[in-house]
Amino acid sequence: MANLIDFTQPSLYLSAATILFNPLYWNLAARNEYHHRTLTTLFNHNALHANYALALSIFLLGLARDAVYESALRAQPTHPFLLHPISQALAVALVGSGTVLVLSSMYALGITGTYLGDYFGILMDEMVTGFPFNVTGSPMYWGSTMSFVGTALWFGKPAGLVLAGLVWGCYRVALGFEDPFTREIYARRERERGKKAS
Ligand SMILES: *[C@@H]1O[C@H](CO)[C@@H](O)[C@H](O)[C@H]1NC(C)=O
Numbered sequence: 001m002a003n004l005i006d007f008t009q010p011s012l013y014l015s016a017a018t019i020l021f022n023p024l025y026w027n028l029a030a031r032n033e034y035h036h037r038t039l040t041t042l043f044n045h046n047a048l049h050a051n052y053a054l055a056l057s058i059f060l061l062g063l064a065r066d067a068v069y070e071s072a073l074r075a076q077p078t079h080p081f082l083l084h085p086i087s088q089a090l091a092v093a094l095v096g097s098g099t100v101l102v103l104s105s106m107y108a109l110g111i112t113g114t115y116l117g118d119y120f121g122i123l124m125d126e127m128v129t130g131f132p133f134n135v136t137g138s139p140m141y142w143g144s145t146m147s148f149v150g151t152a153l154w155f156g157k158p159a160g161l162v163l164a165g166l167v168w169g170c171y172r173v174a175l176g177f178e179d180p181f182t183r184e185i186y187a188r189r190e191r192e193r194g195k196k197a198s
Contacts, residue, residue, distance in 0.1 A: 004158040006076055012159060015072035018065040019166050023174040026058050030119035047120040055115035073157045082156035094150030101143030104132045118185045141171040
């Protein structure tokens with residue numbers, strides 16, 4: 001085990017901490033917004049500007065998390081098995097298709113749709129059902145996880161696979177909170193539309 005993962009490297013724990021922190025941060029911030037409108041109040045009651053500010057903070061935290069992950073990988077032992085050409089080809093395929101999923105999802109949803117606008121009362125007119133949502137219900141999460149796995153393979157780092165597993169686990173838990181919440185927000189709009197129509 002010692003030659004697969006170096007548990008004495010502080011960067012390993014820093015990376016795990018940033019992976020855990022990010023989804024926790026945006027779920028707490030978004031729920032707080034939904035119940036107390038803290039950011040919207042801070043931004044002169046402009047929900048759109050408040051949402052953009054949260055989006056920017058989530059985006060920057062994501063960049064920091066990725067940078068910490070990469071530097072943590074550099075401090076870890078490399079396993080030759082992962083440097084095999086098949087594994088390297090898989091790395092390129094995973095990072096490539098993961099990036100396509102993330103970027104196409106952002107393109108389809110826009111900034112507010114990507115970054116929890118529904119918690120600010122900014123709802124999409126229609127549910128997006130085209131690509132990449134016809135491939136997976138959560139393209140952002142799958143795409144991001146695939147990029148983490150691909151990066152671990154690319155650098156040949158078993159520790160990266162463990163951290164990528166942690167990313168996947170965090171997203172699973174986050175989805176368990178986010179999906180029912182989003183469904184309820186949209187269901188409420190439908191009920192209100194129904195009331196108006198009748
Ligand atoms: C998803 O939709 C795109 C067009 O929006 C289409 O080209 C693609 O084949 C669809 N994929 C699946 C798995 O249905």
